[in-house]
Amino acid sequence: MLILGIESSCDETGVALVDASGHDTPRLLGHALHSQIEMHQAYGGVVPELASRDHIRRVLPLTDEVLAQTGLSLSAVDAVAYTRGPGLAGALLVGSGVACAMGMALGKPVMGVHHLEGHLLSPFLSADPPRFPFVALLVSGGHTQLMRVDGVGRYELLGExxxxxxxxxxxxxxxxxxxxxxxGPALARLALEGNPMAYKFPRPLLHSGDLDFSFAGLKTAVLTQVKRLAHARPEGPATPQLAQALNVAQKADVAASVQAAIVDVLVKKSLSAIASTGLRRLVVAGGVGANALLREQLNAACQRQNVRVHYPELHLCTDNGAMIALAAGLRVQAGLLAPSGGAVAYRFDVRPRWPLSELAITAL
Structure with a gap:
């Protein structure tokens, strides 16, 4: 079964083709990705309307690129998968609309996929795929979760x-x-030049006795330190002028110290999850999973405790179509997603807010 996957949840347009034939792990045949980073840099963050318009421009050329990579025609595709949520509503509608249009034109089924499940299962495309069961650290955008994963669709939330x-x-x-x-990536690069012990930032909930996370207090501590270095009033607002008052060395030390605090919490909580479940396998997925310090410290800690740790390939850590096609393929193989054509299947919808926990109790 050849599945074309389309990802358009935020600021990256991804298209991929995955072979999910039989019961073997789906195999990536080709993928293409366009990042909108350069476009959004002028605004200091993602502009939803611009993101949606750019997805419209990119998705079909990227599809052509993937088909050229594989030497296959669009008619060879057996099903089209798309990111149904969570994400930006307008951006999701682009991928959903294109997928449903393709499905209707080809007479092939379409499948809506959960974006975070795509990240969660993406290590199965790596050279060292995991085996169930495992503990998963999902660190993607506005999500930080620890989950016990016993199989596709069998997820138990341990902490978030x-x-x-x-x-x-x-x-x-x-x-x-x-x-x-x-x-995030800019801070990680700057942190390489700084001293991670320069400032003692808090490690929120590190000793809470549970597996939940909290990073709002850390952000406040960073703001307080930046104001102190800038000789600004503690009660004053966070303005661009604060950063301008710091020299490069000060910025590097703050970056290194805050990165050390975040990584410390992620590593310790992940090891606590391993200990509480008794499992010996850890999967790390999502954009933050590409952080070099996180990988270094997790690798060292897991090696000491004889725990296997798995990551997606670096180019599959960010949002991409491969993880969407993969998740659809694995759900079909597990009997949780039965693709079917017809008018009802092409009535596309999206879910900008969609808890991953819902997938543990209902099929898509």
Whole structure:
């Protein structure tokens, strides 16, 4: 079964073709991705209307690119999968609309996929795929969650963020340092030049006894430190002028220290989840999963405890069509998603807010 996957939930347009024939792990045949980073940099963040319009421009050329990579025609596709949610409503509607139009034109079924499930299962496309069951650390955008995963659609939430997620802590701290968009990768690069022990930032909920996360207090601590370094009034607003008052060395030390705090929490909570479940396998997925320090510290900690840790390939950590096609293929193989054609299947809808926990109790 050849599944064409379309991802358009935010600021990346991704298209991929996956072979989900038989009961083997679906195999990636080709994929193409366009990032909107350059377009959004001028605004310091994602502009939803611009994102939606750019998806419209990119999705069909990217589809042609994938088909050229594989040497296949569109008529060879057996089903089209798209990101149904969560994400930006307008951006999701582009992928949904294109997928349903393709399905109707070809007389092939379409399948709506949960964006976070795509990230969660993406390591199955890696050279070192995991095996069920495992603990998953899902760190993508506004989501930071620990889950027990016993199979496709069999997810138990162990802990999640109660306010800011890890990705938001990276991005908001980067903004305070005047690093622009996207903030997380920029902060990680600057952190390489700094001292991670320069400032003692809090590790929220590190000793809470549960597996929940909280990073809002860390952001406040970073703001307080930046104001102190800038000799600004503590009660004053967070303005771009604060970052301008810091020299490069000060910014690097703040970046290194805040990264160390975030990574420390993620590593310790992940190890606690491993201990509480008794499992010996950890999967890390989502954009923050590409962070080099996180991988380094998780690898070292898991090796000491004889725990296998798995990541998606670096180019599959960001949003991409491959993970969407993969998730659809794995759900079909598990009997949780039965693709069927017809008018009802082409009545597309999207779910901008869609808890991943719902997938554990209902099929898509």
């Amino acid at each position: 963020t109660i306010d800011d997620a890890a990705g938001e802590a990276f991005d908001k701290s980067a903004k305070l340092l005047g690093l622009g968009y996207p903030g």
